Amino acid sequence: MTNQSKQKVHAARKAIEYVEDGMVLGLGTGSTMDVFLDLLGERVQAGLQIKGVPTSVKTEQKAKQLGIPLTTLSDHPKLDLAFDGADEIDPDFQLTKGGGGSLLREKMVDVTAKQFIVVADESKMVNQLGAFPLPVEVVKFGWDSIREQLEALGCDAVLREVDGLPFETDNDQFIIDCHFHQIENPHMLRDQIKSIVGVVEVGLFLDMTDIVLVGVDEEVIIYEKGV
Numbered sequence: 212m213t214n215q216s217k218q219k220v221h222a223a224r225k226a227i228e229y230v231e232d233g234m235v236l237g238l239g240t241g242s243t244m245d246v247f248l249d250l251l252g253e254r255v256q257a258g259l260q261i262k263g264v265p266t267s268v269k270t271e272q273k274a275k276q277l278g279i280p281l282t283t284l285s286d287h288p289k290l291d292l293a294f295d296g297a298d299e300i301d302p303d304f305q306l307t308k309g310g311g312g313s314l315l316r317e318k319m320v321d322v323t324a325k326q327f328i329v330v331a332d333e334s335k336m337v338n339q340l341g342a343f344p345l346p347v348e349v350v351k352f353g354w355d356s357i358r359e360q361l362e363a364l365g366c367d368a369v370l371r372e373v374d375g376l377p378f379e380t381d382n383d384q385f386i387i388d389c390h391f392h393q394i395e396n397p398h399m400l401r402d403q404i405k406s407i408v409g410v411v412e413v414g415l416f417l418d419m420t421d422i423v424l425v426g427v428d429e430e431v432i433i434y435e436k437g438v
């Protein structure tokens with residue numbers, strides 16, 4: 212197991228400690244969340260009573276395989292906790308997400324939680340957002356015109372492809388990855404991107420995070436908002 216994988220396991224183990232009987236949880240997407248789901252599945256098999264709202268089809272399928280009971284945002288519009296990974300975390304807990312293409316459902320779920328807990332290895336901690344290409348989910352219609360409008364904001368904007376074909380999200384839309392390299396003002400950029408007609412969501416998760424659990428070698432560093 213790589214050091215990064217070990218850090219994910221440590222952080223996911225710590226995250227499980229926040230889960231209590233009767234809670235309704237947002238279940239994030241990605242390799243870190245896969246570790247978390249495995250551990251959660253073990254706790255459920257041992258008798259823990261929780262329900263989860265998945266943030267992607269992939270997470271939904273894995274949760275079902277593990278016997279984790281699922282529910283919906285319609286039935287539970289306010290979640291107790293949401294757990295999710297991140298692609299970048301800055302010192303103010305601002306995030307970029309969507310490396311796996313699940314940003315829309317992730318944001319919809321994560322924003323509804325009383326507490327949003329980010330689980331990560333230490334490679335995700337950055338001084339400034341932007342080295343990781345910023346994912347933007349867009350409608351298919353006129354996507355190239357949207358891409359040009361994104362480039363006008365000062366980035367190289369690239370349609371995400373898999374095996375030479377456009378990547379399609381769980382919502383049947385495209386992702387455009389925006390290479391800004393450095394994001395000076397995440398709030399302004401979010402507002403500029405969201406004002407482009409045809410943009411569905413942007414992978415800047417701002418002012419949402421309550422707790423960050425970072426796996427660092429054999430320990431986990433806990434960062435809490437306001438502490």
Ligand SMILES: O=C[C@H](O)[C@H](O)[C@H](O)COP(=O)(O)O
Pocket residue numbers: 239240241242243244295296297298307308309310311312313314317
């Ligand atoms: O769309 C994917 C999500 O935003 C993930 O949470 C993010 O990419 C982090 O994934 P991982 O834990 O695999 O690094």
